[in-house]
Amino acid sequence: MIRTVNVFSPGDSRSITLWSNVPYMLCRALERCGYRVNRIDYHDNAFRRRKWLKPLVRLCDVIRLLGINFSVYTWFYYRSADRKIREADRKFPADLQITTSFDMCNRFSAKPNVVIGDWTQEYLYRRRLHRRVKGHDRVRILRQKQAIERSDYVVSLFPQCAEDMRVHYDNPRIFHLGCNAVNSVYDGVFDPEAVCRDKASSRKILFVGRKRYLRAARLLVESFADLLLSQPDAELHIVGLSASDLKVPPPAAASVHFYGYLNKADAAQCAQYYRLMLEARVFANPTPLWGGYSSTIEAMYFCNPVLISPYEDFTAEFGADNPFTYYCPEFTRQGLAGVLEGIFSEPAEAYAARCRAARAAVAEYTWENWVRRLIALVEKG
Structure with a gap:
């Protein structure tokens, strides 16, 4: 015993x-x-x-x-x-x-x-x-x-x-x-079904990653600038990096928000982190080979569809074809911008189904x- x-x-x-x-x-x-x-x-x-x-x-x-x-x-x-x-x-x-x-x-x-x-x-x-x-x-x-x-x-x-x-x-x-x-310290109570409905009107893209993911963040920023041409109210929120780490040219700079490292041991920073998780439309980390697994499944736990590369540790666990992942097939500005455009133009009910599937995949995690x-x-x- x-x-x-x-x-x-x-x-x-x-x-x-x-x-x-x-x-x-x-x-x-x-x-x-x-x-x-x-x-x-x-x-x-x-x-x-x-x-x-x-x-x-x-x-x-x-x-x-x-x-x-x-x-x-x-x-x-x-x-x-x-x-x-x-x-x-x-x-x-x-x-x-x-x-x-x-x-x-x-x-x-x-x-x-x-x-x-x-x-x-x-x-x-x-x-x-x-x-x-x-x-x-x-x-x-x-x-x-x-x-x-x-x-x-x-x-x-x-x-x-x-x-x-x-x-x-x-x-x-x-x-x-x-x-x-899931490495979540969120102590609040949330209704997954209500969160899924609310996310359908969200215009926020969430990226979480430190400097090792800088290349992916740069690609995401470039593709996001193209997305703004058709989705001018879209927002990109970057956790783990600061504005000094990544230069964003105008006019996209007004729609890109940097938070640096958010320490979950700090009550205010922890609250900000989970506010972003709950309000995001999609979690995105288009890094080849490895897309930040821990933050990805935490995002899924909070009903976020994920935009990542099809790296083998993720596909071995969740499959190469699943209802909650937007796999990035090519790591180019145009290719990623096309995936983002599809996410923002997806019908509300189809998108909400993705949110439910993301939550269900890790609900027991x-x-x-x-x-x-x-x-x-x-x-x-």
Whole structure:
């Protein structure tokens, strides 16, 4: 019988900003399901907090800006993390050990050990980046392999990655739980049917993404400028980027609104974020290969049809042809502008059906449901 859970994270799981909200959401869901949770940050130690180290950290940031890459995942890092995990295992007896990263596992406990992640570093290079592994990442890939092989249960958040990992690792207990989880902290009550009706009159396009999605944002802005010729009351709302990141020429600039990073830990910024989610006509991130999965399914949860590229992790889960996705077939200004025009000219009832389908596809994607599936998997043995 599982009553107490140790959750090991590469950072403070009390912070909602850690790894796309996942450790925070996982711990909160465990507590809501009635489990006692001990949160352990194996990334933090007294050495890194020393004041004299701050100039060195800033120097490292400058070196990265110059294009010289290196990794913090060194022998010293793993030795420090192992020590933190071993100490926590002695201090906090628990029935279940969960690590929210493929980098580490609690190899010091006889209790069931679970590692959770999205994809491995090896998968990232081979399937996503399509290039050879860089030297500074070889240590991390080796340690991930060791953690995965040692764990009692390995859970990937993505079915495609879980399937791939079963081929590349010897551990027979690699799983996808049959669903993902929406990283929503929205505590308000909303009526999905009413939201679907209201969205039919919305003129707002919502983009959510940081600087890694800058090229997609630029393409969206260019296509949006063309859309304004036929839909002059349309609006583009960009979360995660600032006006300084992306120049918008007039007259389109008057219809493009930037919010920068909206921190869900801040009440006002969180309210603004979910206001945009509830008021948008469509969520758009036309990035090839990967369109920001977490923000995409969160948008779907709030009844938003999505405009994305047909990347395989999404199509493997929701299909290459579904009623709520506007797939972007070509990454050109004209091609995207044509898709946007179709979205704004779609009949109200057909559009509302898309909204309902988007919500229905992820209605069960709550962290509480995900935790129940995980606990059932472990207790089944």
